[in-house]
């Protein structure tokens with residue numbers, strides 16, 4: 001897809017700034033408490049998207065989707081890449097870094113990579129958790145700054161266009177791996193005893209009674225303290241973003257680089273990460289185009305998917321987005337990923353037809369809870385394939401003060417000022433249909449409602465079509481078996 | 496583990512003959528109809544095991560377990576290796592071929608490999624489905640014979656001890672991939688029109704009304720015809736075994752080679768492959784030792800696991816079975832895999848304490864149905880972790896005449912002379928406890944029976960201990976989360 005964006009002869013580069021489990025704790029997204037002046041400043045230079053969605057709310061699958069333009073079930077990254085989880089994309093998948101490198105672009109990754117196999121996701125410059133300590137390359141913003149400097153100097157030396165992907169590890173939790181640094185590693189590099197010092201970071205602290213509690217988190221002191229810790233970690237991320245942007249400017253590339261800030265998945269709170277509720281799927285997305293006519297300090301309501309990032313980057317570089325890359329069966333389809341560069345010049349007319357899709361299978365290898373979803377501006381349909389088993393809780397969330405508070409209050413029958421019960425959270429129906437415009441909290445399941453029968457049938461058909469086009473191995477589950485591209489009934493009582 | 500087996504200075508070799516989905520359709524195992532004179536002849540030269548069990552009833556996981564001495568959850572091969580299933584063992588796993596090669600032994604694989612990554616399972620000589628057509632290297636016994644000849648000539652030329660693993664693809668089904676050759680590819684190479692000709696194979700045909708129907712298959716004409724096709728394919732396997740043994744003799748190694756015949760998993764019929772019922776777990780095992788004092792034409796009742804094959808092979812070669820290879824946490828445990836070479840000299844006293852273990856998670860990637868089991872001579876305890884969802888049916892079984900017959904009869908409410916109903920087969924309780932001595936068909940679930948409370952508790956503790964020792968990521972599921980080696984309750988109503 002080559003759009004009508006203006007292609008010039010000068011260098012064109014891309015910088016992706018990716019948060020890890022980052023949400024809307026950003027001034028630019030109207031959080032009044034959490035201070036993020038640097039990301040807010042980026043917004044003033046470009047477009048902030050209010051309807052950007054990841055296709056999967058899990059780290060490795062989301063990164064694989066972003067770097068290939070294909071959902072997790074299509075590229076093989078069904079769950080987390082590291083340790084016993086051990087998921088990898090298929091060997092024959094074409095990724096953005098490989099495609100760009102083949103086109104003479106200098107590619108680099110700094111920080112969290114979390115995808116594989118190595119040959120499928122090969123950058124010229126790699127400083128990641130695979131050859132460093134994750135906190136040093138993902139949270140030590142002074143170190144990140146210096147690595148960015150090194151990368152940019154090399155790109156200049158080689159006189160090449162570049163693609164730089166900075167995978168911050170903030171604001172990911174670390175209570176599971178490094179409880180000594182606080183639930184969000186908010187003490188790592190703070191200069192406190194035993195925590196080391198990140199020279200470029202001025203940590204900002206928040207009062208627990210002042211934070212903004214998202215609708216999907218209980219309003220208790222424990223949860224609020226957890227959120228306050230998250231905010232402090234956001235200050236490290238925000239300052240890290242500024243440092244990298246300053247390196248970009250110093251290297252002379254502020255005016256020829258497309259810059260994006262986004263996050264891989266929802267925040268690590270209930271209904272967020274690992275969920276297909278909006279708290280899990282909706283992501284911050286800020287895109288700054290250096291083109292003369294580009295929109296500045298504007299918001300877009302367009303429905304975009306992080307699956308669109310790969311075609312956008314290819315579009316920016318003027319590289320054809322070939323069929324081969326997206327591994328598609330049919331050649332034409334409205335629901336295919338597409339470049340959002342045109343949106344950077346002009347807000348498209350809103351359309352009720354637009355949709356984004358999601359596909360989640362594993363997070364940890366033990367957390368099998370396949371879900372598929374389609375979301376338009378008004379409706380969301382979620383298919384929970386393994387609905388008869390409880391929704392799984394990841395190791396990291398489990399140990400969080402917020403989740404422990406829910407558990408403790410439920411056990412001891414204390415008041416729990418939350419929008420759900422733990423039991424509701426665990427046990428979900430096979431199909432969930434929400435009017436997300438009227439019911440943004442996704443509390444009232446409209447599945448089976450007679451007046452919406454046609455809407456539901458049409459969403460279901462559209463989801464099925466997307467699953468077919470993207471070769472979803474789960475497209476017949478749980479009531480049927482996939483045989484030679486056909487679903488054949490198991491007669492197990494499920495549809 | 497170095498046993499007291501007699502180690503001589505002459506060459507010592509190993510030949511493993513592995514059937515694919517092979518069961519007890521063997522004269523040596525008292526099947527009166529299916530003719531397998533060559534495997535029966537092998538039995539006369541050695542020991543036939545009546546209580547040999549795989550640790551997992553699925554192809555790649557079983558092969559990975561056999562080649563590493565570790566259960567699937569420990570080596571990472573949680574399901575099938577090929578295609579979208581895409582499972583691989585961890586990169587740091589030590590396998591038998593790698594270990595043997597490091598010790599100067601010439602290693603070869605002919606036929607079905609179905610494990611990876613390549614570096615973890617590296618043989619000096621590889622002629623497998625990864626570089627050939629699977630039917631040519633796995634079912635064309637003339638081709639297999641010539642490859643064995645080539646391997647043995649090279650071993651002789653290099654004057655090395657050898658380890659040769661022949662992975663027959665017979666008697667695996669092929670209705671899913673090659674329906675034109677019949678449900679078991681029994682027409683492949685038969686000389687029929689369009690089926691090619693395998694010069695060394697004289698196919699044997701059976702009357703459907705004469706076959707022996709296993710207890711776990713319905714007694715109907717459709718199932719019987721399916722079994723008759725399986726028997727014909729057994730004739731190809733049996734003659735293939737003879738050809739390879741003849742090559743071994745011709746190469747001068749009949750008297751210095753340990754020969755084993757076994758199968759990776761249960762037969763592809765209901766309750767067989769992908770199940771932890773005995774029909775899925777129990778395997779034929781014939782072992783011939785060339786040692787002067789070895790037992791000949793004897794049966795052993797010892798409880799052995801295919802996890803014991805790796806330590807047995809290392810024992811045979813006099814190579815220390817290091818801790819590192821089995822990736823174990825504790826250094827001493829009765830339930831660890833161990834060499835069965837001593838059994839080839841002398842039948843051990845039967846012990847009620849002996850146990851084998853099983854661990855199944857995926858087969859196809861969409862078939863998530865984790866199960867863990869412990870089996871003693873008398874009892875079997877199975878934990879079905881995802882019991883609330885129906886037991887999954889693989890693509891290959893689904894299309895089989897036998898399963899289609901069950902489906903059709905169930906749908907049309909025709910008589911179904913089967914030991915279960917389809918609904919019972921799909922929906923299983925979380926815990927199944929059988930007195931396999933009194934109830935070999937595993938029909939009467941004794942879980943929760945007060946008189947067996949102590950027995951069940953002790954089996955459950957032993958299974959949990961095995962899961963801990965082998966670092967099972969699922970050891971806390973479904974009621975708890977694994978955190979820092981501890982199970983912590985989810986309060987989701989499950990234990």
Ligand SMILES: [Ca+2]
Nearest residue numbers: 020021059264
């Ligand atoms: Ca993440």
Ligand SMILES: [Ca+2]
Nearest residue numbers: 515516554759
């Ligand atoms: Ca098999």
Ligand SMILES: [Mg+2]
Nearest residue numbers: 335336355356
């Ligand atoms: Mg779209």
Ligand SMILES: [Mg+2]
Nearest residue numbers: 830831850851
């Ligand atoms: Mg044992």
